[in-house]
Amino acid sequence: MMKLRSSPASPFGRKVKLALAILGLKGRVEVEDANTADPSDSLRSQNPLGKIPALILENGDVLYDSAVILEYLDFVAGGGKLFPEGEARFAVLRDQTLADGVMDAAILRIYEKRFKEPKYRDPAWDAYQAAKMERGLAYFEANVPAAPGTAADIDAGTLTLACALGYLDLRFGDSNWRADHPKLAAWLDAFEAAVPAYADTRQPPAPVPDNAPAVLK
Template sequence: MMKLRSSPPSPFGRKVKLAMAILGLKDRIAVEDANTADPADSLRNQNPLGKIPALILENGEVLYDSAVILEYLDFLAGGGKILPAGEARFTVLRDQTLADGIMDAAILRVYEKRFKDPKFRDPDWDAYQAAKMERGLAYFEENTPAAPSSSSDVDAGTLTLACALGYLDMRFGDDWRQTHPKLVAWLDAFEAAVPAFADTRQPSAPVPADANVPLR
């Protein structure tokens, strides 16, 4: 059986778990918690970067980076499920990359608070990352994807966007919701159409950015 190394708060891990469910691969992959902050965790041997998610294949090889793992899962499911063929593929890849970038910027803001003494925190750095998040959200607010009617309508771009918005809910509360009504409605529709989204939800209460939980 394959093994996914991840942690419950990770939005990148969540997107892999969501893809596993959508593609019908949950029974083939065991999920194992990883602590990226622990030097003794075997993760650093599995992924030299020490990052999650990491997918350990049955032959012992390891794939890392959530986009690469989603590509592999789509291949296992027969191809063309969450990553379409042809020109449409590039739109999906672009949207996945933009949603990944929102999550990356959000995580860097979390790290700034978690790892730096307050007197050393850089408000300009935080504002720089916040602006990335806002530009990404503004793009999706202006170019909101079609709401899925079922899990079969989901692709790598939309499932990553849903996980990005879920991560913002967890780390930053409902701040983003105040100014992005189309995305709020879209996420509600996504959750109603894709039961696995609720099943992969991170901790229900917002987690402070400086909380001592595994990275990502």
């Protein structure tokens, strides 16, 4: 059986868990929590970068990061499900990359508060990352995907977008992202209705302690 090293709160790990459910592969992968801040965690020998998610294959090989893992799972499932063939593939790859970037920027903003004392925090750095998030959300608000009817309508781009927006709900629930992007908010509600695994993989909001372990993709 394959093994997924991840963390419950990681939006990148959630991408993989959603893909497993959508592709019908959930029963073929065991999920094992990883602590990226613990030098003794075997994650660092599995992925030299010490990042999650990492997928350990049955032959012992390890794949990382989330985009590569999604490609592999799509291949295992027969191909052409999360990544269409032909020219349409590149729009999906672009949207996946943009949504990944929104998640990266959001995580860096969390780290700025989590790992630095207030006197060392850089408001300009936070604003820089916030602007990345806003530009990404503005793009998707202006180019909102079609609402999925079923899980079969999901591709790697829309799957990643849903995880990015879910991470904003988790870590930035007091922001106005939904009010400021009503089309995206409505789209996410439709996504959740079409994909039961979205609710199943949701991490309940909780306070983030200053010494919490890092969660990287």
